[in-house]
Amino acid sequence: MSCLYVVGAGGHGKVAAEAAESTGRWSEIVFIDQKYPELERCGVWPVVGGSLDEVAPAASDYFIAIGDNLTRYRVFKAFEEQGFNPVNIVHSSAFVSRHSQVAKGSLICSGAVLGVGAVISECCVINTSASVDHDCVLGKSVHLSPGVHLAGAVSVGDFSWLGTGVSTKQVVRIGANVVVGVGAAVVSDLDQAGVYIGVPAKPIQRL
Numbered sequence: 004m005s006c007l008y009v010v011g012a013g014g015h016g017k018v019a020a021e022a023a024e025s026t027g028r029w030s031e032i033v034f035i036d037q038k039y040p041e042l043e044r045c046g047v048w049p050v051v052g053g054s055l056d057e058v059a060p061a062a063s064d065y066f067i068a069i070g071d072n073l074t075r076y077r078v079f080k081a082f083e084e085q086g087f088n089p090v091n092i093v094h095s096s097a098f099v100s101r102h103s104q105v106a107k108g109s110l111i112c113s114g115a116v117l118g119v120g121a122v123i124s125e126c127c128v129i130n131t132s133a134s135v136d137h138d139c140v141l142g143k144s145v146h147l148s149p150g151v152h153l154a155g156a157v158s159v160g161d162f163s164w165l166g167t168g169v170s171t172k173q174v175v176r177i178g179a180n181v182v183v184g185v186g187a188a189v190v191s192d193l194d195q196a197g198v199y200i201g202v203p204a205k206p207i208q209r210l
């Protein structure tokens with residue numbers, strides 16, 4: 004049993020800590036946040052420092068709980084290069100097929116479902132009650148918000164963010180750096196980076 008350092012003491016961090024606690028894998032869970040020492044707690048967990056490298060012993064387990072996809076990935080890689088140990092967190096109530104893959108740095112939240120053959124790359128967030136059906140492939144640092152439903156064999160590119168309740172048709176390809184707004188239905192490929200909304204999902208602006 005060991006200590007898990009969660010970087011980012013916000014709401015998302017609290018969700019990550021609770022998921023980590025549900026696994027029983029760590030005897031202690033603490034937060035690192037730049038707001039330390041003014042910020043002393045995140046939910047029931049203590050904030051113990053402002054920077055991981057100043058506080059944590061070498062090779063400590065860490066998890067980055069920063070909402071912004073690009074920032075989360077950059078911070079994740081920086082600490083990995085410094086020799087800390089990146090972990091993934093899978094909530095005890097999630098269903099994760101033994102024939103799926105979840106890379107380091109990813110969070111699978113309560114009630115989420117990962118189907119057979121699903122591949123989740125580094126630093127992704129599969130949020131509360133989201134489902135990723137068979138043979139879906141997610142690039143790095145993708146965020147599926149609560150209640151997203153990907154049908155079978157869908158791909159989502161690096162750093163893309165699907166808002167709450169987004170649903171997709173099977174086999175569609177969503178490119179990198181795509182944002183899909185709350186409640187949209189993706190029924191055809193979204194290849195270009197940009198923001199898409201509606202049923203069916205259409206672009207509203209280019210990034």
Ligand SMILES: CC(C)(COP(=O)(O)OP(=O)(O)OC[C@H]1O[C@@H](n2cnc3c(N)ncnc32)[C@H](O)[C@@H]1OP(=O)(O)O)[C@@H](O)C(=O)NCCC(=O)NCCS
Nearest residue numbers: 130148149165166167182183184185186187198199200201
């Ligand atoms: C799509 C989104 C990114 C757009 O954000 P934004 O660029 O700040 O856009 P705005 O909120 O200024 O809205 C711009 C217009 O699009 C409309 N709009 C925004 N999101 C929409 C959506 N999901 N569906 C339909 N219309 C939407 C707004 O009503 C507004 O219309 P108007 O110009 O006629 O008033 C955002 O609304 C969204 O859906 N984010 C996802 C949030 C989420 O899922 N969070 C989960 C966190 S875990």
